[in-house]
Amino acid sequence: MKRDRKYVSFYYDTTEEFPEIKLDPKKTALCLVDLQNEFVLRDFGEALAFKEAGEWEKWIPFHDRLDQMVIPNNKRLLDFFRANNMTVSFGRIACQREDGEDRSPVQKTEGWNNMLLHVDSFAAQMVEPLTPKANEIIVNKTTDSVTTGTNYLQLLRFMGIETVVVTGIVTDQCVASTIRGLADEGLKVICVEDACAAGSQELHDAELKIMNLIYCDVLSTDDTIELIKKYLP
Template sequence: MQVKEKYLNFYYETIGQVEEPKIDPRKTALLLVDLQNEFVLRDFGEALQFKEAGEWERWIPFHDRLDDIVIPNNKKLLNFFRSNNLMVTYGRIACLREDGEDRSPVQKSEGWNGMLIPVNSYAAQMIEELAPLENEIVVNKTTDSVTTGTNYLTLLQFMGIETVVVTGIVTDQCVASTVRGLADAGLKVICVEDACAAGSQELHDAELKIMSVIYCDVLSTDETIALIKKNL
Protein backbone atom coordinates (compact mmCIF):
# COMPACT_ATOMS: atom_id res chain seq x y z
CA MET A 1 0.00 0.00 0.00
CA GLN A 2 1.37 3.40 -0.96
CA VAL A 3 1.60 5.88 1.90
CA LYS A 4 -0.11 9.10 0.85
CA GLU A 5 2.54 11.67 0.06
CA LYS A 6 0.65 14.22 2.17
CA TYR A 7 1.22 12.05 5.25
CA LEU A 8 4.63 10.60 4.41
CA ASN A 9 6.84 11.64 7.33
CA PHE A 10 10.61 11.81 7.67
CA TYR A 11 10.95 8.31 9.10
CA TYR A 12 9.25 6.62 6.14
CA GLU A 13 9.96 8.96 3.23
CA THR A 14 12.48 6.53 1.74
CA ILE A 15 10.06 3.59 1.99
CA GLY A 16 6.81 4.86 0.54
CA GLN A 17 5.20 1.41 0.45
CA VAL A 18 3.80 -0.26 3.55
CA GLU A 19 1.84 -3.45 4.03
CA GLU A 20 -1.92 -3.07 3.74
CA PRO A 21 -3.61 -3.44 7.14
CA LYS A 22 -4.75 -7.00 7.81
CA ILE A 23 -7.91 -6.87 9.82
CA ASP A 24 -10.70 -9.14 11.00
CA PRO A 25 -13.93 -7.09 10.84
CA ARG A 26 -15.41 -9.10 13.72
CA LYS A 27 -12.47 -8.01 15.84
CA THR A 28 -12.68 -4.37 14.76
CA ALA A 29 -14.32 -1.48 16.62
CA LEU A 30 -15.27 2.02 15.55
CA LEU A 31 -14.42 4.74 18.08
CA LEU A 32 -15.94 8.23 17.85
CA VAL A 33 -14.06 10.75 20.01
CA ASP A 34 -15.60 13.89 21.56
CA LEU A 35 -18.21 14.65 18.89
CA GLN A 36 -20.32 16.29 21.56
CA ASN A 37 -22.82 19.15 21.70
CA GLU A 38 -20.30 21.30 23.56
CA PHE A 39 -17.79 21.26 20.73
CA VAL A 40 -19.79 20.71 17.54
CA LEU A 41 -22.89 22.90 17.72
CA ARG A 42 -22.71 26.45 16.34
CA ASP A 43 -25.33 27.88 18.70
CA PHE A 44 -24.18 26.33 21.98
CA GLY A 45 -21.16 25.69 24.18
CA GLU A 46 -17.74 26.70 22.91
CA ALA A 47 -19.15 28.40 19.81
CA LEU A 48 -21.02 30.90 22.01
CA GLN A 49 -17.84 31.53 24.01
CA PHE A 50 -15.91 32.20 20.80
CA LYS A 51 -18.58 34.62 19.62
CA GLU A 52 -18.61 36.48 22.93
CA ALA A 53 -14.80 36.73 22.83
CA GLY A 54 -14.81 38.03 19.26
CA GLU A 55 -12.99 34.92 17.99
CA TRP A 56 -15.77 33.29 15.99
CA GLU A 57 -14.44 34.16 12.53
CA ARG A 58 -11.33 32.07 12.92
CA TRP A 59 -13.35 29.05 14.06
CA ILE A 60 -15.74 29.07 11.10
CA PRO A 61 -13.48 26.85 8.90
CA PHE A 62 -13.39 24.26 11.70
CA HIS A 63 -17.17 24.20 11.97
CA ASP A 64 -17.56 24.17 8.19
CA ARG A 65 -15.34 21.08 8.04
CA LEU A 66 -17.39 19.44 10.79
CA ASP A 67 -20.71 20.15 9.08
CA ASP A 68 -19.64 19.46 5.49
CA ILE A 69 -17.14 16.60 5.86
CA VAL A 70 -16.60 15.15 9.33
CA ILE A 71 -20.18 14.61 10.50
CA PRO A 72 -21.38 13.12 7.17
CA ASN A 73 -18.43 10.73 7.10
CA ASN A 74 -18.98 9.68 10.70
CA LYS A 75 -22.61 8.97 9.84
CA LYS A 76 -21.45 6.90 6.87
CA LEU A 77 -19.09 4.89 9.06
CA LEU A 78 -21.72 4.43 11.75
CA ASN A 79 -24.27 3.20 9.23
CA PHE A 80 -21.74 0.77 7.77
CA PHE A 81 -20.67 -0.63 11.15
CA ARG A 82 -24.25 -0.93 12.37
CA SER A 83 -25.57 -2.53 9.20
CA ASN A 84 -22.83 -5.16 9.39
CA ASN A 85 -23.31 -5.72 13.14
CA LEU A 86 -19.78 -4.52 13.92
CA MET A 87 -18.65 -2.97 17.20
CA VAL A 88 -19.42 0.73 17.79
CA THR A 89 -17.89 2.63 20.73
CA TYR A 90 -17.65 6.23 21.88
CA GLY A 91 -15.28 8.27 24.01
CA ARG A 92 -16.42 11.59 25.43
CA ILE A 93 -15.23 14.27 27.83
CA ALA A 94 -17.52 14.06 30.86
CA CYS A 95 -16.82 14.46 34.56
CA LEU A 96 -18.80 12.45 37.12
CA ARG A 97 -19.01 15.26 39.68
CA GLU A 98 -20.93 18.48 39.07
CA ASP A 99 -18.02 20.49 40.47
CA GLY A 100 -15.55 18.71 38.20
CA GLU A 101 -13.15 17.68 40.96
CA ASP A 102 -12.59 14.35 39.19
CA ARG A 103 -11.13 16.11 36.14
CA SER A 104 -7.47 15.82 35.22
CA PRO A 105 -5.25 18.87 35.87
CA VAL A 106 -5.30 19.62 32.13
CA GLN A 107 -9.07 19.97 32.13
CA LYS A 108 -8.95 22.08 35.28
CA SER A 109 -6.48 24.48 33.70
CA GLU A 110 -7.23 27.95 32.41
CA GLY A 111 -7.65 28.49 28.69
CA TRP A 112 -8.98 26.40 25.82
CA ASN A 113 -8.30 23.02 27.44
CA GLY A 114 -10.06 23.98 30.65
CA MET A 115 -13.57 22.55 30.54
CA LEU A 116 -16.31 21.55 32.96
CA ILE A 117 -18.77 19.15 31.34
CA PRO A 118 -20.81 17.08 33.83
CA VAL A 119 -21.75 13.65 32.54
CA ASN A 120 -25.53 14.20 32.53
CA SER A 121 -25.42 17.66 30.96
CA TYR A 122 -26.63 18.49 27.46
CA ALA A 123 -23.08 19.63 26.69
CA ALA A 124 -21.68 16.15 27.34
CA GLN A 125 -23.99 14.29 24.97
CA MET A 126 -22.86 13.19 21.52
CA ILE A 127 -24.56 15.25 18.82
CA GLU A 128 -27.97 13.98 17.77
CA GLU A 129 -26.87 12.78 14.31
CA LEU A 130 -24.23 10.53 15.88
CA ALA A 131 -25.97 9.57 19.12
CA PRO A 132 -25.18 6.09 20.43
CA LEU A 133 -27.78 3.36 20.20
CA GLU A 134 -28.66 0.99 23.00
CA ASN A 135 -25.91 -1.58 23.49
CA GLU A 136 -23.16 0.69 22.08
CA ILE A 137 -20.41 1.46 24.56
CA VAL A 138 -19.83 5.03 25.77
CA VAL A 139 -16.70 5.70 27.82
CA ASN A 140 -16.48 8.87 29.91
CA LYS A 141 -13.07 10.48 30.30
CA THR A 142 -11.61 13.39 32.22
CA THR A 143 -8.41 13.26 30.18
CA ASP A 144 -7.52 13.72 26.53
CA SER A 145 -7.01 10.07 25.64
CA VAL A 146 -9.89 7.60 25.74
CA THR A 147 -7.36 5.02 26.99
CA THR A 148 -6.05 6.98 29.99
CA GLY A 149 -7.86 6.65 33.30
CA THR A 150 -10.71 4.62 31.77
CA ASN A 151 -11.58 0.95 31.32
CA TYR A 152 -11.67 1.23 27.53
CA LEU A 153 -8.63 -0.94 26.87
CA THR A 154 -9.94 -3.58 29.26
CA LEU A 155 -13.30 -3.60 27.49
CA LEU A 156 -11.61 -4.06 24.12
CA GLN A 157 -9.58 -6.93 25.51
CA PHE A 158 -12.67 -8.64 26.93
CA MET A 159 -14.46 -8.26 23.58
CA GLY A 160 -11.52 -9.60 21.59
CA ILE A 161 -10.99 -6.37 19.62
CA GLU A 162 -7.70 -6.13 17.71
CA THR A 163 -8.25 -3.10 15.44
CA VAL A 164 -9.79 0.28 16.27
CA VAL A 165 -11.02 2.76 13.65
CA VAL A 166 -10.70 6.22 15.21
CA THR A 167 -12.60 9.38 14.25
CA GLY A 168 -13.48 12.64 16.00
CA ILE A 169 -12.05 15.86 17.37
CA VAL A 170 -9.63 17.37 17.72
CA THR A 171 -7.07 15.55 15.61
CA ASP A 172 -3.97 16.95 17.30
CA GLN A 173 -5.18 16.50 20.88
CA CYS A 174 -7.77 13.95 22.03
CA VAL A 175 -7.71 11.95 18.79
CA ALA A 176 -3.91 11.82 18.69
CA SER A 177 -3.62 10.93 22.38
CA THR A 178 -6.12 8.12 21.87
CA VAL A 179 -4.39 6.77 18.76
CA ARG A 180 -1.07 6.64 20.60
CA GLY A 181 -2.62 4.97 23.64
CA LEU A 182 -4.24 2.30 21.50
CA ALA A 183 -1.04 1.70 19.54
CA ASP A 184 1.05 1.44 22.70
CA ALA A 185 -1.43 -1.12 24.03
CA GLY A 186 -0.77 -3.32 21.00
CA LEU A 187 -3.88 -2.57 18.96
CA LYS A 188 -3.91 -1.89 15.23
CA VAL A 189 -5.25 1.60 14.57
CA ILE A 190 -6.82 3.25 11.55
CA CYS A 191 -7.29 7.02 11.81
CA VAL A 192 -9.89 8.21 9.32
CA GLU A 193 -8.53 11.42 7.83
CA ASP A 194 -11.84 12.84 6.57
CA ALA A 195 -13.76 11.93 9.72
CA CYS A 196 -11.53 14.03 12.01
CA ALA A 197 -10.85 17.74 12.42
CA ALA A 198 -8.46 20.04 14.24
CA GLY A 199 -8.73 23.75 14.97
CA SER A 200 -6.95 24.38 11.68
CA GLN A 201 -6.31 22.28 8.60
CA GLU A 202 -2.59 22.83 9.14
CA LEU A 203 -2.72 21.20 12.58
CA HIS A 204 -4.90 18.36 11.28
CA ASP A 205 -2.51 17.52 8.44
CA ALA A 206 0.60 17.91 10.58
CA GLU A 207 -0.65 15.54 13.28
CA LEU A 208 -1.70 12.88 10.78
CA LYS A 209 1.71 13.14 9.11
CA ILE A 210 3.41 12.64 12.48
CA MET A 211 1.28 9.60 13.38
CA SER A 212 1.15 7.96 9.96
CA VAL A 213 2.57 4.42 9.82
CA ILE A 214 4.24 4.75 13.23
CA TYR A 215 1.04 4.77 15.26
CA CYS A 216 -1.73 4.23 12.72
CA ASP A 217 -2.70 3.82 9.11
CA VAL A 218 -4.27 7.03 7.79
CA LEU A 219 -7.16 6.16 5.48
CA SER A 220 -10.22 7.95 4.13
CA THR A 221 -13.76 6.93 5.02
CA ASP A 222 -14.25 5.18 1.69
CA GLU A 223 -10.88 3.42 1.94
CA THR A 224 -11.71 2.21 5.45
CA ILE A 225 -15.08 0.84 4.42
CA ALA A 226 -13.59 -0.84 1.33
CA LEU A 227 -10.87 -2.47 3.43
CA ILE A 228 -13.39 -3.87 5.90
CA LYS A 229 -15.76 -5.00 3.13
CA LYS A 230 -12.92 -6.90 1.48
CA ASN A 231 -12.40 -8.86 4.67
CA LEU A 232 -16.03 -9.52 5.61
Protein backbone atom coordinates in the same frame (compact mmCIF):
# COMPACT_ATOMS: atom_id res chain seq x y z
CA MET B 1 -3.11 -0.42 -0.34
CA LYS B 2 -1.72 2.82 -1.74
CA ARG B 3 -1.08 5.52 0.83
CA ASP B 4 -1.68 9.23 0.45
CA ARG B 5 1.85 10.65 0.23
CA LYS B 6 0.49 13.82 1.82
CA TYR B 7 0.65 12.03 5.16
CA VAL B 8 4.02 10.30 4.70
CA SER B 9 6.60 11.90 7.00
CA PHE B 10 10.36 12.39 6.89
CA TYR B 11 10.85 8.94 8.40
CA TYR B 12 9.19 7.19 5.47
CA ASP B 13 9.75 9.58 2.58
CA THR B 14 12.01 7.09 0.75
CA THR B 15 9.64 4.16 1.28
CA GLU B 16 7.65 3.18 -1.79
CA GLU B 17 5.89 -0.01 -0.66
CA PHE B 18 3.96 -0.22 2.58
CA PRO B 19 2.65 -3.38 4.26
CA GLU B 20 -0.90 -4.46 3.46
CA ILE B 21 -3.40 -3.60 6.19
CA LYS B 22 -5.09 -6.74 7.45
CA LEU B 23 -7.97 -6.93 9.89
CA ASP B 24 -10.78 -9.12 11.13
CA PRO B 25 -14.14 -7.27 11.11
CA LYS B 26 -15.27 -9.28 14.15
CA LYS B 27 -12.24 -7.96 16.01
CA THR B 28 -12.50 -4.36 14.80
CA ALA B 29 -14.14 -1.48 16.69
CA LEU B 30 -15.09 2.06 15.76
CA CYS B 31 -14.25 4.79 18.29
CA LEU B 32 -15.76 8.28 17.89
CA VAL B 33 -13.93 10.84 20.03
CA ASP B 34 -15.50 13.98 21.57
CA LEU B 35 -18.06 14.71 18.84
CA GLN B 36 -20.23 16.37 21.47
CA ASN B 37 -22.76 19.19 21.50
CA GLU B 38 -20.34 21.43 23.40
CA PHE B 39 -17.76 21.35 20.62
CA VAL B 40 -19.75 20.77 17.42
CA LEU B 41 -22.82 23.01 17.55
CA ARG B 42 -22.55 26.54 16.16
CA ASP B 43 -25.15 28.07 18.50
CA PHE B 44 -24.08 26.49 21.78
CA GLY B 45 -21.13 25.84 24.04
CA GLU B 46 -17.68 26.74 22.78
CA ALA B 47 -19.04 28.49 19.68
CA LEU B 48 -20.89 31.02 21.85
CA ALA B 49 -17.74 31.62 23.89
CA PHE B 50 -15.75 32.23 20.69
CA LYS B 51 -18.37 34.68 19.46
CA GLU B 52 -18.41 36.55 22.77
CA ALA B 53 -14.60 36.76 22.71
CA GLY B 54 -14.61 38.07 19.13
CA GLU B 55 -12.79 34.97 17.85
CA TRP B 56 -15.57 33.34 15.85
CA GLU B 57 -14.21 34.18 12.40
CA LYS B 58 -11.13 32.01 12.81
CA TRP B 59 -13.26 29.04 13.92
CA ILE B 60 -15.61 29.10 10.93
CA PRO B 61 -13.38 26.81 8.78
CA PHE B 62 -13.31 24.26 11.63
CA HIS B 63 -17.10 24.25 11.89
CA ASP B 64 -17.49 24.15 8.12
CA ARG B 65 -15.31 21.04 8.04
CA LEU B 66 -17.36 19.49 10.83
CA ASP B 67 -20.69 20.19 9.15
CA GLN B 68 -19.71 19.42 5.58
CA MET B 69 -17.29 16.53 6.02
CA VAL B 70 -16.59 15.17 9.50
CA ILE B 71 -20.13 14.61 10.77
CA PRO B 72 -21.40 13.10 7.46
CA ASN B 73 -18.40 10.76 7.26
CA ASN B 74 -18.81 9.67 10.87
CA LYS B 75 -22.45 8.93 10.13
CA ARG B 76 -21.38 6.83 7.12
CA LEU B 77 -18.95 4.87 9.27
CA LEU B 78 -21.52 4.43 12.05
CA ASP B 79 -24.11 3.14 9.59
CA PHE B 80 -21.57 0.77 8.04
CA PHE B 81 -20.41 -0.66 11.37
CA ARG B 82 -23.98 -1.04 12.59
CA ALA B 83 -25.16 -2.69 9.38
CA ASN B 84 -22.36 -5.25 9.71
CA ASN B 85 -22.85 -5.88 13.43
CA MET B 86 -19.41 -4.52 14.28
CA THR B 87 -18.41 -2.98 17.60
CA VAL B 88 -19.19 0.72 18.05
CA SER B 89 -17.79 2.85 20.87
CA PHE B 90 -17.76 6.51 21.87
CA GLY B 91 -15.25 8.43 23.95
CA ARG B 92 -16.49 11.69 25.43
CA ILE B 93 -15.40 14.32 27.89
CA ALA B 94 -17.74 14.00 30.87
CA CYS B 95 -17.31 14.20 34.63
CA GLN B 96 -19.41 12.47 37.28
CA ARG B 97 -19.60 15.32 39.78
CA GLU B 98 -21.44 18.54 39.04
CA ASP B 99 -18.60 20.58 40.54
CA GLY B 100 -16.08 18.78 38.33
CA GLU B 101 -13.82 17.76 41.20
CA ASP B 102 -13.38 14.33 39.61
CA ARG B 103 -11.72 15.88 36.55
CA SER B 104 -8.02 15.39 35.84
CA PRO B 105 -5.74 18.32 36.81
CA VAL B 106 -5.31 19.31 33.16
CA GLN B 107 -9.06 19.86 32.83
CA LYS B 108 -9.12 21.95 36.01
CA THR B 109 -6.36 24.27 34.76
CA GLU B 110 -7.30 27.64 33.36
CA GLY B 111 -6.86 27.81 29.60
CA TRP B 112 -7.77 25.78 26.55
CA ASN B 113 -8.29 22.44 28.34
CA ASN B 114 -10.40 23.86 31.18
CA MET B 115 -13.84 22.37 30.60
CA LEU B 116 -16.61 21.12 32.86
CA LEU B 117 -19.16 18.86 31.18
CA HIS B 118 -21.33 16.88 33.56
CA VAL B 119 -22.18 13.42 32.28
CA ASP B 120 -25.93 14.14 32.20
CA SER B 121 -25.68 17.59 30.59
CA PHE B 122 -26.78 18.43 27.05
CA ALA B 123 -23.25 19.69 26.42
CA ALA B 124 -21.72 16.27 27.07
CA GLN B 125 -23.99 14.32 24.72
CA MET B 126 -22.80 13.16 21.31
CA VAL B 127 -24.13 15.43 18.61
CA GLU B 128 -26.98 14.42 16.35
CA PRO B 129 -26.91 12.35 14.14
CA LEU B 130 -24.19 10.45 16.02
CA THR B 131 -26.31 9.48 19.03
CA PRO B 132 -25.25 6.15 20.55
CA LYS B 133 -27.71 3.28 20.34
CA ALA B 134 -28.42 0.51 22.83
CA ASN B 135 -25.59 -2.01 23.14
CA GLU B 136 -22.94 0.53 22.10
CA ILE B 137 -20.14 1.46 24.49
CA ILE B 138 -19.82 4.99 25.90
CA VAL B 139 -16.60 5.81 27.74
CA ASN B 140 -16.58 8.95 29.90
CA LYS B 141 -13.19 10.60 30.34
CA THR B 142 -11.72 13.63 32.06
CA THR B 143 -8.45 13.33 30.14
CA ASP B 144 -7.47 13.74 26.50
CA SER B 145 -7.06 10.05 25.69
CA VAL B 146 -9.98 7.63 25.79
CA THR B 147 -7.47 5.06 27.09
CA THR B 148 -6.18 7.02 30.11
CA GLY B 149 -7.98 6.70 33.40
CA THR B 150 -10.82 4.66 31.88
CA ASN B 151 -11.62 0.97 31.42
CA TYR B 152 -11.66 1.26 27.62
CA LEU B 153 -8.57 -0.88 27.03
CA GLN B 154 -9.91 -3.54 29.37
CA LEU B 155 -13.24 -3.59 27.53
CA LEU B 156 -11.46 -3.98 24.19
CA ARG B 157 -9.46 -6.92 25.55
CA PHE B 158 -12.59 -8.55 26.95
CA MET B 159 -14.23 -8.29 23.51
CA GLY B 160 -11.18 -9.57 21.67
CA ILE B 161 -10.73 -6.34 19.69
CA GLU B 162 -7.47 -6.09 17.74
CA THR B 163 -8.06 -3.07 15.46
CA VAL B 164 -9.65 0.28 16.34
CA VAL B 165 -10.89 2.79 13.76
CA VAL B 166 -10.59 6.24 15.34
CA THR B 167 -12.41 9.43 14.32
CA GLY B 168 -13.35 12.71 15.99
CA ILE B 169 -11.97 15.95 17.38
CA VAL B 170 -9.55 17.43 17.75
CA THR B 171 -6.98 15.61 15.66
CA ASP B 172 -3.90 16.97 17.43
CA GLN B 173 -5.19 16.51 20.97
CA CYS B 174 -7.77 13.94 22.07
CA VAL B 175 -7.70 11.96 18.82
CA ALA B 176 -3.90 11.80 18.75
CA SER B 177 -3.68 10.92 22.46
CA THR B 178 -6.19 8.12 21.99
CA ILE B 179 -4.36 6.73 18.97
CA ARG B 180 -1.03 6.72 20.78
CA GLY B 181 -2.57 5.05 23.81
CA LEU B 182 -4.11 2.31 21.69
CA ALA B 183 -0.91 1.76 19.72
CA ASP B 184 1.21 1.54 22.86
CA GLU B 185 -1.10 -1.22 24.10
CA GLY B 186 -0.47 -3.27 20.96
CA LEU B 187 -3.69 -2.52 19.09
CA LYS B 188 -3.70 -1.77 15.37
CA VAL B 189 -5.21 1.64 14.66
CA ILE B 190 -6.75 3.29 11.61
CA CYS B 191 -7.25 7.06 11.76
CA VAL B 192 -9.90 8.25 9.30
CA GLU B 193 -8.51 11.56 8.09
CA ASP B 194 -11.70 13.00 6.62
CA ALA B 195 -13.68 12.03 9.73
CA CYS B 196 -11.43 14.13 12.01
CA ALA B 197 -10.75 17.83 12.43
CA ALA B 198 -8.36 20.11 14.29
CA GLY B 199 -8.62 23.81 15.05
CA SER B 200 -6.78 24.48 11.81
CA GLN B 201 -6.07 22.43 8.70
CA GLU B 202 -2.35 22.96 9.32
CA LEU B 203 -2.54 21.28 12.74
CA HIS B 204 -4.72 18.48 11.35
CA ASP B 205 -2.34 17.66 8.51
CA ALA B 206 0.78 17.94 10.66
CA GLU B 207 -0.53 15.57 13.33
CA LEU B 208 -1.64 12.96 10.80
CA LYS B 209 1.76 13.12 9.11
CA ILE B 210 3.47 12.58 12.47
CA MET B 211 1.30 9.61 13.47
CA ASN B 212 0.92 7.85 10.13
CA LEU B 213 2.74 4.51 9.75
CA ILE B 214 4.12 4.76 13.30
CA TYR B 215 1.05 4.81 15.54
CA CYS B 216 -1.69 4.25 12.96
CA ASP B 217 -2.59 3.96 9.31
CA VAL B 218 -4.18 7.16 7.99
CA LEU B 219 -6.98 6.39 5.54
CA SER B 220 -10.02 8.14 4.10
CA THR B 221 -13.59 7.12 4.89
CA ASP B 222 -13.95 5.50 1.47
CA ASP B 223 -10.71 3.53 1.83
CA THR B 224 -11.58 2.43 5.37
CA ILE B 225 -14.96 1.07 4.31
CA GLU B 226 -13.49 -0.64 1.23
CA LEU B 227 -10.75 -2.21 3.35
CA ILE B 228 -13.24 -3.67 5.82
CA LYS B 229 -15.51 -4.87 3.01
CA LYS B 230 -12.62 -6.89 1.65
CA TYR B 231 -12.57 -8.95 4.84
CA LEU B 232 -16.31 -9.32 5.41
CA PRO B 233 -17.70 -12.84 4.91
